Amino acid sequence: MFRQTLFRHLSRPxxxxxxxxxxxxxxxxxxTSRFAGVPKGPxxxxxxxxxxxxxxxxPNKINLGVGAYRDDVGxxxxxxxxREAERRIVHAQHHMxxxxxxxxxxxxxxxxxLAYGExxxxxxxxxVASIQTLSGTGACRMAGVLIQRFLPALDGGPRDESPLVxxxxxxxxxxxxxxxxxxCAVGQYKYYDPATKNLDFEGCVSSLEDAPDGSVVxxxxxxxxxxxxxxxxxxxxxxxxVLKEKRHxxxxxxxxxxxxxxxxxxxxxxxxxxxDDGHRIVLAQSFSKNFGLxxxxxxxxxxxxxxxxxxxxxxxxxxxxxxxMYSNPPIAGVRIVEEVLSDPELERQWRAEMKxxxxxxxxMRTMLKGYLEELGSAQNWDHITxxxxxFCFSGISKxxxxxxxxxxxxxxxENGRISMAGVTSQNVGYLADAVHKVTK
Amino acid sequence: MSxxxxxxxxxxxxxxxxxxxxxxxxxxPRKVNLGVGAFRTSSNKPYVLPVVxxxxxxxxxxxxxxxxxxxQDGLQSFCDASARLILGADSxxxxxxxVTTVQALSGTGALRVGFAxxxxxxxxxxxVYVPKQTWSNHRNVIxxxxxxxxxxxxxxxxxxxxxxxAALVEDLDKAPAGSIVxxxxxxxxxxxxxxxxxxxxxxxxxxxRRKLVPFFDNAYQGFASGSLETDAWSVRTFVAAGLDMxxxxxxxxxxxxxxxxxxxxxxxxxxxxxEDAVRSQLKATIRAMYxxxxxxxxxxxAAILGDEKLFAEWEGELVKMSARIMDMRVKLKAALEKNAxxxxxxxxxSQIGMFSYTGLxxxxxxxxxxxxxxxxxANGRISMAGLTDDTVQYVADAMKDAVxxxxxxx
Numbered sequence: 001m002f003r004q005t006l007f008r009h010l011s012r013p014x015x016x017x018x019x020x021x022x023x024x025x026x027x028x029x030x031x032t033s034r035f036a037g038v039p040k041g042p043x044x045x046x047x048x049x050x051x052x053x054x055x056x057x058x059p060n061k062i063n064l065g066v067g068a069y070r071d072d073v074g075x076x077x078x079x080x081x082x083r084e085a086e087r088r089i090v091h092a093q094h095h096m097x098x099x100x101x102x103x104x105x106x107x108x109x110x111x112x113x114l115a116y117g118e119x120x121x122x123x124x125x126x127x128v129a130s131i132q133t134l135s136g137t138g139a140c141r142m143a144g145v146l147i148q149r150f151l152p153a154l155d156g157g158p159r160d161e162s163p164l165v166x167x168x169x170x171x172x173x174x175x176x177x178x179x180x181x182x183x184c185a186v187g188q189y190k191y192y193d194p195a196t197k198n199l200d201f202e203g204c205v206s207s208l209e210d211a212p213d214g215s216v217v218x219x220x221x222x223x224x225x226x227x228x229x230x231x232x233x234x235x236x237x238x239x240x241x242v243l244k245e246k247r248h249x250x251x252x253x254x255x256x257x258x259x260x261x262x263x264x265x266x267x268x269x270x271x272x273x274x275x276d277d278g279h280r281i282v283l284a285q286s287f288s289k290n291f292g293l294x295x296x297x298x299x300x301x302x303x304x305x306x307x308x309x310x311x312x313x314x315x316x317x318x319x320x321x322x323x324x325m326y327s328n329p330p331i332a333g334v335r336i337v338e339e340v341l342s343d344p345e346l347e348r349q350w351r352a353e354m355k356x357x358x359x360x361x362x363x364m365r366t367m368l369k370g371y372l373e374e375l376g377s378a379q380n381w382d383h384i385t386x387x388x389x390x391f392c393f394s395g396i397s398k399x400x401x402x403x404x405x406x407x408x409x410x411x412x413x414e415n416g417r418i419s420m421a422g423v424t425s426q427n428v429g430y431l432a433d434a435v436h437k438v439t440k
Numbered sequence: 441m442s443x444x445x446x447x448x449x450x451x452x453x454x455x456x457x458x459x460x461x462x463x464x465x466x467x468x469p470r471k472v473n474l475g476v477g478a479f480r481t482s483s484n485k486p487y488v489l490p491v492v493x494x495x496x497x498x499x500x501x502x503x504x505x506x507x508x509x510x511x512q513d514g515l516q517s518f519c520d521a522s523a524r525l526i527l528g529a530d531s532x533x534x535x536x537x538x539v540t541t542v543q544a545l546s547g548t549g550a551l552r553v554g555f556a557x558x559x560x561x562x563x564x565x566x567x568v569y570v571p572k573q574t575w576s577n578h579r580n581v582i583x584x585x586x587x588x589x590x591x592x593x594x595x596x597x598x599x600x601x602x603x604x605x606a607a608l609v610e611d612l613d614k615a616p617a618g619s620i621v622x623x624x625x626x627x628x629x630x631x632x633x634x635x636x637x638x639x640x641x642x643x644x645x646x647x648x649r650r651k652l653v654p655f656f657d658n659a660y661q662g663f664a665s666g667s668l669e670t671d672a673w674s675v676r677t678f679v680a681a682g683l684d685m686x687x688x689x690x691x692x693x694x695x696x697x698x699x700x701x702x703x704x705x706x707x708x709x710x711x712x713x714x715e716d717a718v719r720s721q722l723k724a725t726i727r728a729m730y731x732x733x734x735x736x737x738x739x740x741x742a743a744i745l746g747d748e749k750l751f752a753e754w755e756g757e758l759v760k761m762s763a764r765i766m767d768m769r770v771k772l773k774a775a776l777e778k779n780a781x782x783x784x785x786x787x788x789x790s791q792i793g794m795f796s797y798t799g800l801x802x803x804x805x806x807x808x809x810x811x812x813x814x815x816x817x818a819n820g821r822i823s824m825a826g827l828t829d830d831t832v833q834y835v836a837d838a839m840k841d842a843v844x845x846x847x848x849x850x
Binding site for chain 1: 451701709711720721
């Protein structure tokens with residue numbers, strides 16, 4: 001059919017498609033739906049991996065595309081304080097009334113204390129604007145819209161173009177879409193060096209120095225997604241100085257606080273460094289991984305300000321953004337977090353089990369690297385243990401990824417990203433063997 | 441360094457939410473909150489449906505239950521059941537495979553994703569028509585989604601408190617082809633005035649004539665009349681006409697799951713073949729907004745919709761909740777007639793759903809708040825759910841004083 005052929009060429013979604021009517025010469029006799037011209041969007045790469053994995057009958061198959069933590073037998077893990085909190089919540093027979101537009105005040109206060117520390121001056125004096133969000137994505141989206149609406153030009157006056165948000169190269173695949181849909185322009189700064197499988201620090205610094213003054217710079221607070229490569233403390237200090245000098249606006253995305261090293265304070269070090277250096281940061285937090293609450297969409301956006309008045313003004317604008325998007329945020333997930341954090345014993349269990357998750361990931365990294373070295377691999381696998389958090393940018397090529405899939409039933413995304421959550425003490429030997437075979 | 445946002449202006453407070461804050465701060469023991477948009481029992485308490493509680497208990501007791509991510513388009517069993525609920529299990533659109541349903545953040549989220557989809561994949565200059573009296577957030581969602589500010593079609597006849605169908609049709613007759621027309625499926629918010637079936641057919645007529653695209657907002661299916669079927673009649677009649685349309689659903693009121701944010705958006709195409717493309721773009725819109733929807737409420741709703749016994753129990757709850765609302769309508773009207781409040785109060789019982797447009801002016805509303813501590817929105821809208829047997833006469837007496845003491849201005 002003509003129409004299908006025409007639109008198959010449109011493999012990427014076109015924003016603001018103004019006309020979907022075919023030319024008169026090919027006008028069909030029967031009227032068609034106004035939705036008939038909607039182009040099909042690109043396939044989700046990660047979903048494709050999972051679909052292929054599910055279809056594979058090989059009992060030794062391994063899914064390294066999974067974006068959620070798995071335990072050592074490959075199962076989803078619900079933290080025991082979370083289960084207990086849920087039992088208590090159901091027992092308490094709470095109502096299900098709407099939360100305020102800004103969400104649960106109790107939750108947000110706890111969230112910002114976890115991020116900034118109990119003794120942070122801005123938090124204690126009510127100078128942090130904040131809002132409950134639909135996890136980290138929702139927080140980034142709120143940040144994007146706030147920036148699009150209110151980021152002034154450097155002289156304080158109105159901008160004459162969209163604000164520029166710089167993402168590290170590479171970044172989480174969804175970041176670009178979030179900020180574009182917010183109405184921001186999106187650019188990149190150098191980050192990952194494929195040659196060293198490490199941070200291209202000089203390139204990073206120079207690209208930030210070359211960017212227009214006053215750009216918004218998105219920083220992954222810890223456990224960079226997808227590379228796992230994080231700056232060292234010294235490098236963070238230097239980045240802080242560069243951003244100050246260029247009057248760039250830091251926007252932190254912290255999706256793995258506590259999940260990376262196992263310690264909430266350690267993982268927030270970059271954020272706190274910037275705050276101590278005087279940056280008025282914008283911070284997106286997710287509780288998907290550190291509380292294992294993925295599908296309940298628990299998050300928080302905060303903005304550091306210089307006064308209570310300013311914080312209240314920004315609070316009011318964040319509510320204006322939220323109301324026409326979803327009116328008020330979901331209640332179930334934040335109730336769980338509040339319940340856990342309001343009981344010292346549950347909180348202790350949470351920190352211990354979160355540490356357990358982080359330590360399991362780290363031990364899988366150690367084992368994988370160890371096995372590869374034992375097998376006599378000629379490659380340098382140091383990056384497996386140097387990189388942090390759930391993901392490892394393995395350096396495995398596209399062709400090798402295909403071989404892993406076709407010859408060994410090991411599934412990962414084309415860019416060579418391994419989710420360490422998919423590695424267990426049962427399968428790490430098989431995995432090392434497969435990786436060795438395709439890379440030697 | 442100071443924040444880049446240091447000169448952000450304070451936004452005006454939301455009218456309805458501001459009212460709630462004022463009410464809470466009021467120490468007067470006689471205060472009555474008729475601004476509340478949530479159901480209240482006859483003891484003026486929030487109400488969690490027993491069937492909902494039971495399902496929550498089951499979920500909490502289930503050792504295999506997890507918090508894993510839902511897909512971007514949500515819980516499939518929920519989406520399928522939700523489409524069947526509003527369109528009817530025997531809907532021709534479902535049989536033809538012309539319906540794409542995604543989970544949404546309650547009604548607001550369904551509207552937002554639907555309008556964003558139109559802006560991005562139909563045309564960003566699509567005109568949207570809303571009833572002149574409509575939920576205030578509609579007018580925020582539409583431009584936020586990337587469409588031009590909403591235009592109006594006349595809706596309420598203030599002298600009768602019923603739909604002014606001639607004016608409505610006249611206005612829609614001027615709408616350009618392809619315009620979206622927002623319609624409240626039942627229990628119009630804020631007026632409570634719904635078209636009769638004959639009037640719905642007239643609206644369908646002008647929609648077909650002008651090639652308009654209906655977007656139904658269904659926040660009260662089952663909650664309005666007590667019958668899920670009756671309250672879906674308007675939507676199903678339009679679907680049967682084979683139109684392109686969008687359908688938003690909320691489970692906030694009818695399942696009492698307000699804070700869980702449970703809803704769905706269905707895109708109904710007049711011809712088959714577009715579903716994959718439509719779904720992929722709805723998912724892309726959702727992904728850039730919040731990645732995937734919250735799980736808990738959808739799990740509860742899916743369990744109820746998918747189990748015969750739970751569903752029947754839920755239907756019983758709908759009858760009870762709608763009956764309490766209707767009881768308050770009957771009693772308020774009786775109280776207003778008993779104390780001989782000037783005016784014709786038939787509209788209190790001929791209107792339907794949670795809200796009633798009293799016809800009080802903003803000055804009269806202010807009078808009632810200041811003298812009697814009775815709270816309602818400035819447009820004279822009252823929430824019947826805020827009334828109880830204990831307060832109905834007090835409110836009627838306050839209304840009488842307002843009508844007699846304060847000359848209609850506005």
